[in-house]
Amino acid sequence: MSSVAAPAGVFALSRLMKSPAVRRFVYGALGLSVLFVIWEIGTLFLHFNPATRTFVTFGPIPTLEAFPTLWGEGKIQSAMAASGYRMGLGLFLAIVIGVPIGILMGRSKRFRELSNSPFQFLRMISPLAWMPLAVLVYPAWDQAIVFLIAIASVWPVAFATAAGLAKVDPAWFKVARNLGAKAVHMLTQVIMPAIAFDVLTGIRLALGVAWIVLVPAELLGVTSGLGYAIKDARETLSYNHLTAMVLVIGIIGYILDSACVVLIKRYSWHHRRA
Amino acid sequence: MTVRGVHIKIQDLTHRYTAKSPICFEKTNLEAKRGEALAIIGRSGCGKSTLLHIMAGLLKPTSGAVYLDDELVDKPSPRWVMMFQAPHLFPWMKVSQNVGIGLHFAGWSEAKKRDRVAEAINLVALQDYAENNVQDLSGGQQQRVALARSLVMEPEMLLLDEPFSALDAFTRAALQRDVRSIAKRLGINLVIVTHDIDEAVLMADRALIMAGSPGKIYDELDIDLPDPRERQDPTVQAMRARLMEAFHKAAGGAPAGGASCNGHEEPEIGNGGSAKPQVVSAAAMKKGKKG
Numbered sequence: 303m304s305s306v307a308a309p310a311g312v313f314a315l316s317r318l319m320k321s322p323a324v325r326r327f328v329y330g331a332l333g334l335s336v337l338f339v340i341w342e343i344g345t346l347f348l349h350f351n352p353a354t355r356t357f358v359t360f361g362p363i364p365t366l367e368a369f370p371t372l373w374g375e376g377k378i379q380s381a382m383a384a385s386g387y388r389m390g391l392g393l394f395l396a397i398v399i400g401v402p403i404g405i406l407m408g409r410s411k412r413f414r415e416l417s418n419s420p421f422q423f424l425r426m427i428s429p430l431a432w433m434p435l436a437v438l439v440y441p442a443w444d445q446a447i448v449f450l451i452a453i454a455s456v457w458p459v460a461f462a463t464a465a466g467l468a469k470v471d472p473a474w475f476k477v478a479r480n481l482g483a484k485a486v487h488m489l490t491q492v493i494m495p496a497i498a499f500d501v502l503t504g505i506r507l508a509l510g511v512a513w514i515v516l517v518p519a520e521l522l523g524v525t526s527g528l529g530y531a532i533k534d535a536r537e538t539l540s541y542n543h544l545t546a547m548v549l550v551i552g553i554i555g556y557i558l559d560s561a562c563v564v565l566i567k568r569y570s571w572h573h574r575r576a
Numbered sequence: 577m578t579v580r581g582v583h584i585k586i587q588d589l590t591h592r593y594t595a596k597s598p599i600c601f602e603k604t605n606l607e608a609k610r611g612e613a614l615a616i617i618g619r620s621g622c623g624k625s626t627l628l629h630i631m632a633g634l635l636k637p638t639s640g641a642v643y644l645d646d647e648l649v650d651k652p653s654p655r656w657v658m659m660f661q662a663p664h665l666f667p668w669m670k671v672s673q674n675v676g677i678g679l680h681f682a683g684w685s686e687a688k689k690r691d692r693v694a695e696a697i698n699l700v701a702l703q704d705y706a707e708n709n710v711q712d713l714s715g716g717q718q719q720r721v722a723l724a725r726s727l728v729m730e731p732e733m734l735l736l737d738e739p740f741s742a743l744d745a746f747t748r749a750a751l752q753r754d755v756r757s758i759a760k761r762l763g764i765n766l767v768i769v770t771h772d773i774d775e776a777v778l779m780a781d782r783a784l785i786m787a788g789s790p791g792k793i794y795d796e797l798d799i800d801l802p803d804p805r806e807r808q809d810p811t812v813q814a815m816r817a818r819l820m821e822a823f824h825k826a827a828g829g830a831p832a833g834g835a836s837c838n839g840h841e842e843p844e845i846g847n848g849g850s851a852k853p854q855v856v857s858a859a860a861m862k863k864g865k866k867g
């Protein structure tokens with residue numbers, strides 16, 4: 303196919319590929335196409351096996367066809383809104399609790415030594431293991447899910463904040479004081495910009511964990527959200543709706559993570575030197 | 577920038593870090609005229625940095641006081657600023673933001689800040705780098721930014737704690753000359769702490785020799801040389817020899833191991849001598865860095 307293209311066209315293409323943005327896009331699209339091809343091949347196997355033939359709507363084409371229907375019915379939007387609310391609140395709590403804990407760990411040696419063992423211990427408990435407990439404690443499932451997300455994401459935020467603070471040069475405080483900085487300036491002009499990179503990196507990790515916790519948590523009890531939408535699709539045997547919702551989960555997670563990467567790049571001041 | 581300086585008076589200053597630690601210096605008295613450039617020479621551990629931190633209001637003395645025109649120094653102020661051995665710039669800021677940070681702390685508006693910052697950046701000949709991130713600059717350029725960051729506050733007194741010791745010989749020579757000429761032009765007081773005899777001769781109007789344990793000012797020497805001062809100049813060389821001699825005399829007279837308090841090193845004289853390069857002007861430095 304490429305042999306048909308004029309040499310000038312090939313040359314222009316190779317020059318275009320030198321641009322990092324174009325390169326990233328082309329390779330990204332290529333990688334995703336490979337994924338779709340594998341998906342289609344898998345569907346063909348389902349098709350040729352009589353025992354699994356009923357599941358062929360798992361395939362990429364029926365899945366894509368389900369999107370307009372689901373969107374038209376408002377199912378994607380309402381699932382996103384419900385899950386987004388739980389995620390947002392859980393992450394918000396994790397940040398509001400995790401950043402101060404991290405600052406305490408970073409600033410106070412005694413607190414760090416005292417808290418290290420219990421925090422490492424709590425961190426290693428799978429967030430889903432808290433589920434039965436959360437359901438007992440909280441009257442509503444919604445609250446229990448928010449708790450699970452918060453407890454899963456508070457650790458990455460706290461530990462990243464502490465690590466960031468440990469790297470803050472004490473001389474920066476001396477210089478700032480020398481030039482007339484007040485306490486509020488220390489926070490907004492020195493501490494916050496100095497640790498923004500690490501805090502955001504922690505939030506990115508937290509987001510990944512929270513996203514993984516969210517879906518299984520929503521498979522139980524609640525009647526809204528992305529997890530519930532998958533369960534609902536399975537029970538109504540609309541397999542292409544199921545895969546469409548799985549796809550939605552992947553796409554949103556990918557977008558959220560990319561947004562974090564953009565923010566991290568924006569606030570990173572490390573190793574700028576070429 | 578307005579021309580100003582201040583009369584410095586240090587009265588019976590004594591300091592020890594903790595009740596158990598030895599006395600750093602005892603009943604130190606010192607006066608400096610408005611606009612005078614003062615050098616304090618002494619070996620490591622003599623308490624020079626401690627004295628400077630007290631003068632900057634960053635450290636409270638055990639007893640005694642520092643007065644600037646009869647105003648007691650008991651806290652940091654933009655009117656008396658200190659420059660440290662390392663630039664300690666904020667790496668997340670551009671050059672202009674670093675220079676303007678003190679004005680930002682003082683609540684200046686962006687528009688008012690802009691002119692003052694540009695003026696200070698011009699003073700240290702970094703106008704081509706104003707919008708660069710400070711991490712992209714060389715060590716000497718970074719120390720220039722630190723200088724501009726101090727000068728932008730229009731201080732009455734600039735305290736320098738071995739500010740050029742981490743720089744290469746060319747850059748150090750250029751900055752030694754520039755800082756003195758800027759201070760003289762603005763009329764501000766300089767207090768330079770150093771263990772480099774050459775630096776004292778090139779930058780100061782008067783050199784104090786600090787020695788002993790606890791530290792004490794043993795001797796002083798007026799350095800009345802014309803500007804600009806060149807290292808190879810015979811009068812500069814002669815002054816260096818006199819200061820060296822005074823230093824060794826103080827060393828002989830001081831108790832507890834001579835002029836040394838803790839350290840056993842000789843004062844730095846290796847930077848002098850005719851083998852060293854000529855003083856390079858700021859403009860020449862800039863051209864060299866760009867190439």
Ligand SMILES: Nc1ncnc2c1ncn2[C@@H]1O[C@H](COP(=O)(O)OP(=O)(O)O)[C@@H](O)[C@H]1O
Nearest residue numbers: 593597600619620621622623624625626627838
């Ligand atoms: N923060 C501190 N706590 C306790 N002792 C200190 C502290 N800083 C300096 N010292 C001691 O005070 C003495 C003088 O130190 P310093 O002022 O740094 O000397 P110099 O600047 O002349 O090298 C030294 O003996 C040093 O060990």
Ligand SMILES: [Mg+2]
Nearest residue numbers: 621624625626
């Ligand atoms: Mg020192």
